[in-house]
Amino acid sequence: MICIKKITDEDFGITSIKMVNPRQRFGARGIVFNDGKIAILNKQLKNEYKLVGGGIETDEDPANAFQREVLEETGCEIKIIDFLGITEEYKSQDNFRQTSYVYVANVINDNGNVNFTQKEIDEGSRLLWLDINEALKLIKESESKLVSSQYESVYHTKFIVRRDFEILKYYIDNYLKK
Numbered sequence: 371m372i373c374i375k376k377i378t379d380e381d382f383g384i385t386s387i388k389m390v391n392p393r394q395r396f397g398a399r400g401i402v403f404n405d406g407k408i409a410i411l412n413k414q415l416k417n418e419y420k421l422v423g424g425g426i427e428t429d430e431d432p433a434n435a436f437q438r439e440v441l442e443e444t445g446c447e448i449k450i451i452d453f454l455g456i457t458e459e460y461k462s463q464d465n466f467r468q469t470s471y472v473y474v475a476n477v478i479n480d481n482g483n484v485n486f487t488q489k490e491i492d493e494g495s496r497l498l499w500l501d502i503n504e505a506l507k508l509i510k511e512s513e514s515k516l517v518s519s520q521y522e523s524v525y526h527t528k529f530i531v532r533r534d535f536e537i538l539k540y541y542i543d544n545y546l547k548k
Contacts, residue, residue, distance in 0.1 A: 372455030374472060375536035377529055379462050386462040393466045398436035399423020399534070400473035401541055402448055404480065407499040409444050410508070414494035417515040418527055419508045421534040423470070432471035440475065443490075444497055445483040448475035452545075457537060459529045468529075472537055474545075493519050502542065509535045 379386040399421050402409040409422045422443045426435040433450055440448050452474040459468040486495050500508070513531045516524045 374455045374457050374540045375533065376458045376460070377532055377536070378460045381532060382528055384463070386460070389460065389462050389465050389467070391465075395466070395468045396426040396432070397423060397468060397470040398426055398432045398439060398473065399470050399537070400436060400454070400475060401502075401538065402440055402444065402446065402475050402477060404446065404477035404499060406501075408502050408505055409440070409446070410498045410500050410505045411443055411490075412496050412498050413490070413519075414496060416493055416517050416519050416522070416527060417512050418493075418531060419505070419512045419534075420530055421537060426471075433473065436471070436473050436475070442485045444477075445481045445485070446477040447479040447481070449478050450475045454537070454541065457533050459533060461526065461529055463525060470533065474541065489521050493521065502538065502546070506535065506538045506542065509538065
């Protein structure tokens with residue numbers, strides 16, 4: 371299985387500390403195309419731009435989790451067309467490790483009904499459909515403008531933004547430039 375990117379504290383100029391029995395989370399996320407544009411979640415109150423996706427629930431397989439998360443965050447049913455690999459995040463300051471399964475999908479039906487969590491609502495979430503290069507630029511630029519929320523520190527959010535930038539960059543470099 372391809373590891374698209376392993377992200378550590380060192381990626382942000384922070385010295386990692388030893389992690390002891392870190393909390394482990396598994397996620398499913400990726401690139402969702404609809405009429406040539408991709409889905410981006412903008413959490414306005416945090417200045418964050420990210421790909422759609424989220425946590426895998428108990429006894430849920432990654433592909434099903436991705437389909438569920440996309441339906442909740444975009445109101446779209448999708449067909450997965452590719453599995454790109456995984457990303458790994460090692461947040462030593464939080465003793466936290468996350469592994470994300472990364473997919474590419476096409477929208478097959480848009481019911482127009484997003485179902486944001488309370489956290490997403492509180493952070494001013496909105497769904498955007500953007501050109502992939504515009505999305506890459508906004509995600510990259512947001513990393514230096516992040517603001518903490520009542521749910522997440524800037525430290526935690528930087529990993530999210532960097533992860534999603536690396537996913538998009540990997541896809542552009544390995545799939546679009548061929």
